[in-house]
Amino acid sequence: MTDDGVGDGQPKPPLVPRLIEANPTKFSGYVLDPAKAAGKDVIFVGRLGYREGDPEDARTLVATYVAQARTALAEGDYVAGGEDVHGRRYLVPIELGAYRLRSAWVLRPNGVFSLVTPFSGFWRRSSPGGKPSQ
Numbered sequence: 001m002t003d004d005g006v007g008d009g010q011p012k013p014p015l016v017p018r019l020i021e022a023n024p025t026k027f028s029g030y031v032l033d034p035a036k037a038a039g040k041d042v043i044f045v046g047r048l049g050y051r052e053g054d055p056e057d058a059r060t061l062v063a064t065y066v067a068q069a070r071t072a073l074a075e076g077d078y079v080a081g082g083e084d085v086h087g088r089r090y091l092v093p094i095e096l097g098a099y100r101l102r103s104a105w106v107l108r109p110n111g112v113f114s115l116v117t118p119f120s121g122f123w124r125r126s127s128p129g130g131k132p133s134q
Contacts, residue, residue: 018111
């Protein structure tokens with residue numbers, strides 16, 4: 001993985017995991033919780049309008065992340081990272097409002113693609129030459 005989450009521009013094969021999952025507490029108990037989000041709540045609550053700690057918003061975000069991850073993986077829109085005992089790591093872009101967020105996932109040995117963190121920064125968009133924008 002590169003530091004900024006931009007791929008190398010090379011086509012990647014579709015990735016079709018057995019199951020894609022995201023735990024709602026990654027949202028309600030983390031990015032929607034100012035006490036635990038280390039400023040990430042500013043993006044989700046302040047800028048995107050989700051409600052602080054709201055379970056309904058957490059379920060909506062789960063559905064959005066799972067659907068967008070499925071599409072991104074099928075289209076090869078991901079960055080593969082290292083592998084450890086938990087599985088291979090991936091960065092997947094998630095579009096929310098005007099933002100393209102970088103989310104971190106793991107493909108476990110059992111074929112389950114699991115959300116690790118909903119927001120690890122912003123995904124830089126590529127300029128027309130395929131080079132990352134600044």
